[in-house]
Amino acid sequence: MQVDWVPVTRFEQNCSIHWCEATRRAAVVDPGGDLYRIQDFLEWEELTLEVVLVTHGHLDHAGGAAQLAAETGARIEGPHRGDENLVRNLDRQGRMFNLKVQSYTPDRWLEHGDRIAVGEQFLDVVHCPGHTRGHVSYVDLASRFACVGDTLFLHSIGAWEHADGNLADLVNSIRDRLFPLGDDIRFLPGHGETSTFGHERRMNPFVGDEALLRYRAGEAPMARVSDAALGGD
Numbered sequence: 001m002q003v004d005w006v007p008v009t010r011f012e013q014n015c016s017i018h019w020c021e022a023t024r025r026a027a028v029v030d031p032g033g034d035l036y037r038i039q040d041f042l043e044w045e046e047l048t049l050e051v052v053l054v055t056h057g058h059l060d061h062a063g064g065a066a067q068l069a070a071e072t073g074a075r076i077e078g079p080h081r082g083d084e085n086l087v088r089n090l091d092r093q094g095r096m097f098n099l100k101v102q103s104y105t106p107d108r109w110l111e112h113g114d115r116i117a118v119g120e121q122f123l124d125v126v127h128c129p130g131h132t133r134g135h136v137s138y139v140d141l142a143s144r145f146a147c148v149g150d151t152l153f154l155h156s157i158g159a160w161e162h163a164d165g166n167l168a169d170l171v172n173s174i175r176d177r178l179f180p181l182g183d184d185i186r187f188l189p190g191h192g193e194t195s196t197f198g199h200e201r202r203m204n205p206f207v208g209d210e211a212l213l214r215y216r217a218g219e220a221p222m223a224r225v226s227d228a229a230l231g232g233d
């Protein structure tokens with residue numbers, strides 16, 4: 001499957017477009033806003049949007065999902081039901097930033113292990129609680145590429161210091177559900193640059209092999225190197 005991405009919203013959130021070359025059918029992950037950028041891309045590549053996918057219920061990821069689905073006729077899937085409250089209150093999240101945003105109910109809440117067909121290709125759903133309860137990642141196993149939202153970043157991890165966050169869950173999601181998919185998998189985080197699971201396993205100061213030994217020995221995790229916006233809302 002082919003993939004490309006465009007930054008959207010003032011949070012420079014990575015919205016990705018995945019498409020099956022044979023059928024030109026596409027999935028869009030996390031259309032947080034600036035829908036014209038996504039629509040231009042779909043038009044330029046002559047793609048038909050089949051499904052809008054959401055990693056978690058924060059505004060910068062889910063804020064444009066309802067509108068994009070309405071404008072294209074695509075269905076919306078995700079995130080996991082653990083984010084139901086966030087998704088139902090998207091309009092309220094928007095008002096905090098003076099943005100007009102639509103809440104939605106997805107056509108399907110996703111479960112760990114679900115599979116989404118995009119033309120003749122597939123994305124696999126990995127439930128990754130920790131940044132939020134219902135956070136999911138989307139993995140293209142054939143192309144060795146994953147969209148991990150605000151779970152894992154280049155040399156950092158997602159924010160957990162808020163009501164929906166949980167550090168132990170976040171570490172377990174990354175270590176037990178993402179890393180075992182393979183060191184060679186390249187991932188696109190919700191913000192910033194791509195990396196690979198193998199690179200983070202070696203170098204990440206929060207969930208790398210070395211950091212994990214300290215963490216499991218009871219040491220508190222070191223202060224996050226990212227600023228609040230990076231792994232935040």
Ligand SMILES: [Zn+2]
Nearest residue numbers: 150190232233
């Ligand atoms: Zn985000």
Ligand SMILES: [Zn+2]
Nearest residue numbers: 058150232233
């Ligand atoms: Zn977030």
